[in-house]
Amino acid sequence: MNLGQKRNAGKEVLIRVWFLTVLLWLCHADSAFAASAIDLDGKFADWTGQANIADAAGDADDDEENITKFWWADNSDESKFYWRVDRIGSKKKATYLLHIDTNNDGDFNDDVDREVLVDYKPRDSDSQVDVIVRYGDTQATISQTKNNDWGETENEGGRYVEFSASFADLGLNQSQAIRFYVVSLKGNSEEDRAPDTGDIQWSVVNVLGYPLLAGFMLVASLLIWRKLGRRVWTEA
Numbered sequence: 001m002n003l004g005q006k007r008n009a010g011k012e013v014l015i016r017v018w019f020l021t022v023l024l025w026l027c028h029a030d031s032a033f034a035a036s037a038i039d040l041d042g043k044f045a046d047w048t049g050q051a052n053i054a055d056a057a058g059d060a061d062d063d064e065e066n067i068t069k070f071w072w073a074d075n076s077d078e079s080k081f082y083w084r085v086d087r088i089g090s091k092k093k094a095t096y097l098l099h100i101d102t103n104n105d106g107d108f109n110d111d112v113d114r115e116v117l118v119d120y121k122p123r124d125s126d127s128q129v130d131v132i133v134r135y136g137d138t139q140a141t142i143s144q145t146k147n148n149d150w151g152e153t154e155n156e157g158g159r160y161v162e163f164s165a166s167f168a169d170l171g172l173n174q175s176q177a178i179r180f181y182v183v184s185l186k187g188n189s190e191e192d193r194a195p196d197t198g199d200i201q202w203s204v205v206n207v208l209g210y211p212l213l214a215g216f217m218l219v220a221s222l223l224i225w226r227k228l229g230r231r232v233w234t235e236a
Helices: 003-033 209-234
Strands: 051-054 067-073 080-087 094-101 114-122 127-135 141-148 160-166 177-186 189-194 200-203
Touching (some): 067 177, 080 177, 127 160, 141 160
Antiparallel strands (some): 067 080, 080 160, 094 114, 094 177, 127 141, 177 200
């Protein structure tokens, strides 16, 4: 290989590395920065642009258990995971159970797995939302919070509720891949499910992961330049 060919090969390697750097940055940063940060306040405009799936209306016996959309998100500066559940409007209480497969093995009943139980009751001028995080195998309580105003009021329609759980309570590490799905309950019976079959697989990437990702790719590029690029540019 002559000097010109070596230079072209070195350039091609560096171009590929920087292309992958930009591609990885865009793929992750797009989901993290495209939407507003979530604030648990019973207002829902900040969910615009967040990941979600629609669920068909009419696949539960009663409106209060009929899920119409399921959302999830994580804020770039917090170690929390956020969810939102939409239903057909109702003044009645709704109970949701979120199943989380934290070790991503397809089994939701391991000792490391989690459940989040949510009771949502719209009222005239506010709402009452109680959240319990518990173990997936024993249902023993890990944490709970009560009397939160995180849902629509009766006058607003009684449709939407939002809630969160910390990475610590969920037993999650940064960038860990998990699976989850949500069901509405009537007593002990599951009335509706989102998604209808299967589950959602998601990897949480906190904002601290983006500088680390960029730094890693930069170091990799410099090492490749030192090993290949500089040599082919300076070689006689």
